[in-house]
Amino acid sequence: MKAVGTKAVEMMTEVTGEPRVPxxxxxxxxxxxxxxxAALKAGCRAYFGYPITPASEITSYMARWMQVEGGTFVQAESEVAAINMVFGAAGTGTRAMTASSSPGISLMSEGVSFLAAAEVPCLIVNVMRVGPGLGGIQPSQSDYFQATRGLGHGDFRVIVLVPANLQEMVDLTFEAFSLAEKYRTPVLMLADGVLGQMMEPVTFTRVIDPASMPEPEWATTGASGRPKRVVKSLYLDTGELEEHNVALQQKYRRIEQAEVRWNTYDLDGARILLVAYGTSARVAHHAMELAEERDMPVGLFRPITVYPYPYDALREVVEERGIEHILVVELSAGQMVEDVRLAVEGRCPVSFFGRSGGTIPAPLEVLDAIRNVAEGLPTARAASKKGGAS
Amino acid sequence: MTPPAGPSLQTAPIVVQHPGSWANATTHYCPGCGHGLIHRLVANALDELGVRERTVGVAGVGCAILIYNYLDVDFQEVPHGRAPAAATGIKRARPDLVVFTYQGDGDLAAIGTAEIVHAAARSENITVIYVNNCVYGMTGGQMAPTTLPGQRSETSPEGRDPATQGHPIRVAEMLATLDGAVYLERVSVTHPENIKVAYRAVRKAFTYQLEGKGFSLVEFLSPCPTNWGMKPIDAMRWIDETVSAYYPLGVIKDREPVHLAHLVQQPPTAFREDYMHGFRYETVTQATEDELGRHTRRTHPFGRRGGRWVSVDGEEYRPSDHDDSEDED
Known part of the structure; x- marks a missing residue:
């Protein structure tokens, strides 16, 4: 297997003349x-970014390769400018994106609200680092509230994808552009410092030629042979503005119906359900295996979209599998746990285990948390995976 | 007595009509406002250059955010102050499009300073129509970064006091210090002669974009009778007598971008002629130092070859001298 990094890619391409990543x-x-x-292969032809650890490599990679692909790259003066450059480029129907990390995403909030309101599709990547404030550069999942609730002012949502490994991140990048264009909405890829910085094997299976994509019927490309188009978010007439808001909400309901994604692991016989996403799901998965080795009845539920959140799927798992206790694992002080409580609506107790401040819990720490939960179960000590749920 | 029979309205030759880029909407601007005139000049220029069909405008936030109702071209409406960034995105993604921003002084010179400065520094090939009426119009007449010293506004009720409220920003002059800014002119719309000059400036700014020359900005001194508390005619007079004394009309800069490589390879003779705020930039050579009989401050803003700022009467600008005098005051 080849190791492909910016330098390696560069040398390989220049020396052999072979495709950058075959x-x-x-x-x-x-x-x-x-x-x-993945974004380049998905036909992204406009990238605007501002350096920030631990997301900088995305901007560097784009600086090196975007123009080679015939696209445009600008290092913006700020994240504020970057997101508005995305607005401009995406407003012409070009696949456009930006990437940053937590403090930079806060700066983009204004622009994201405008993108959502004007229904301009684009991809925004947040390689989360630990906050609040400048915080640090270690991985974290403490922007969950921001991503799913507070990404800007006004009544709007963006689709939030949470990959747990690099292959999934690559596949979701393709998916993200399709979803963005299908629903004319910004899509947020919520990764974290671990996923951004780690290396893993990936396989690219397709390339999308942007020239093959039709020009969207709303894009501002010059009013030639058609009425003018305005990409805007201002509606001074309250009636018109309410219609606009209702239409946006209807769109979000359609997204909630059709685009919920999740995955489950080892649900057979599980009495305790771990719920985790992204990097914490990797830790939770390992902890689950350790627990199973110790005959504890544990399963894992992993959301892949956190907006729309798999509320129904999680509730069904709890009901159908007779889950007795949920343990939410996050790299935060407890954010997604609120969505889990909304999903199960009191059907079973929900506990939380998390580390914040940039510390990633060891699987054994999570195992301890599982053990604590297991001890509280009615027949905890006797409970084995196979005989647990009946 | 019957009026003399003229040609009927149906058959009369058309002497004057709205430009094709004009959407013919009913105005929402106050009586005596400058925006209508300036919109019209932009529409005329797009018509004359035949680019309406491939133009995308970017509307800044302010009274003129509704410019897309008046011009029959594609528009994007973006967050306050961010128009130059959005225009960058449009132009970079689609260089075949003609892209302009239309921004007021609050939008461009306060909240959007970073975006305009860096768009100019990158010499984005866009045209900026900057309308300076020395006040925040849409929000009800608050002090703007361009409000003149002593000028009363909602937030400077006793008149702007530079000691506590700062000094106005001359945007065109500020941008002129950037190598990337190619064409900067300040105009007004106070009487027909000025309007003609203004139109030529707008047309030139768009022509430069079509020629791929880079960043251009036309700054309009525009009346806001409502928030100035003046009759429209007095507002025009105030621009001629007072505002344009603080913000002098004319071409502030009109030159190709200065490139580093050019300066390093050849002495920048043309650049020496450029006066900025009474100072010019001159290359320092060994000969200069021999002539002065002392070592000069070799600042190196343009590569290895050092330079210095010299006033018209040959006096060298020294930041430390300047700071000292400030301290003594």
């Missing part, structure tokens, strides 16, 4: 660079 071949890449490569 299709169908398993290559070892850094998360940020794999994501950038």
């Amino acid at each position: 299709l169908g071949e398993r290559v070892l890449m850094k998360g940020n660079e794999a994501l950038a490569e």
Whole structure:
């Protein structure tokens, strides 16, 4: 297997003249660079970014390769400018994106609200780091509230994708552009410092030629042979504004119906259900295996979209599998746990285990938390995986 | 007595009509406002250059955010102050499009300073129509970054006091210090002669974009009778007598971008002629130092070859001298 990094890619391409990252071949890449490569292969032809750890490699990769692909790259003066450059470029129907990390995403909030209101599709990547404030550069999942609730002022949502490994991140990058255009909405890829910085094998299976995509019927490309188009968010007439808001909400209901994604692991016989996403789901998965080795009845539920959140799916798992206790694992002080409580509506107790401040819990720590929960179960000590749920 | 029979309205030759880029909407602007005139000049220029069909405007936030109702071209409406960034995105993604921003002084010179400065520094090939009426119009007449010293506004009720409220910003002059800014002119719309000059400036700014020359900005001094508390005619007079004394009309800069490589390879003779705020930039050579009999401050803003700022009467600008005098005051 080849290891593919910016320098390695550069040398390989220049020396051999072969494609930068060939299709169908398993290559070892850094998360940020794999994501950038996926975006290029998905037909993204406009990238605007501002450097920030731990997301900088995305911007560097784009600086090196975007123009080679015939697209445009600008290092913006701020995240505020970057998101508005995305607005401009995406407003012409070009696949456009930006990437940043937590403090930078806060700066983009204004622009995201305008993008959502004007229904301009784009991809925004948040390689989360720990906050609040400048915080630090270690991985974190403490922007969950921001991503799913507070990404800007006004009544709006953006689709939020939460990959747990690099192959999934690559696949979701393709998906993100399709979803953005299908629903004319910004899509947020919510990764974290671990996913951005780690290396894993990935395989790219397709390339989308932007020239093959039709011009959207709302894009501002010059009013030639058609009435003028205005990409805007201002509606001074209250009636018109309410209609606009209702239409946006109807769109969000359609997204909630059709685009919920999740995955489950080892639900058979599970009495305790771990719920985790992204990097914490990797830790939780390992902890689950350790628990199973110790005959504890544990399963894992992993959301892949956190807006729309898999409320119904989680509730069904709890009901159908007779889950007795949920343990939510996050790299935060407890954010997604609120959505889990909304999902189960009191059907079973919900506990939380998390580390914040940039610390990633060891699987054994999570195992301890599972053990605490297991001890509280009615027949905890006797409970084994197979005989648990009846 | 019957009026003399003229040609009927149906058959009379058309002497004057709205430009094709004009959407013919009923105005929402106050009586005596400058925006209507300036919109019209932009529409005329787009018509004359035949680019209406490939133009995308970017509307800044302010009274003129509704410009897209008046011009029959594609528009994007973006967050307050961010128009130059959005225009950058449009132009970079689609260089074949003609892109302009239309921004007021609050939008461009306060909340959007970073965006305009960096768009100019990158020499984005866009045209900026900057309308300076020395006040925040849409929000009800608050002090703007361009409000003149002593000028009363909602937030400077006793008149703007530079000691506590700062000094106005001369945007065109500020941008002129950037190598990326190619064409900067300040105009007004106070009487027909000025309007003609203004139109030529707008047309030139768009022509430069079509020629791929880079960043251009036309700053309009525009009346806001409502928030100035003046009759429209007095507002025009105030621009001629007072505002344009603080913000002098004319071409502030009109030159190709200065490139580093050019300066390093050849002495920047043309650049020496450029006066900025009474100072010019001159290359420092060994000969200069020999002539002065002392070592000069070799600042290196343009590569290895050092330079210095010299006033018209040959006096060298020294930041430390300047700071000292400030301290003594």
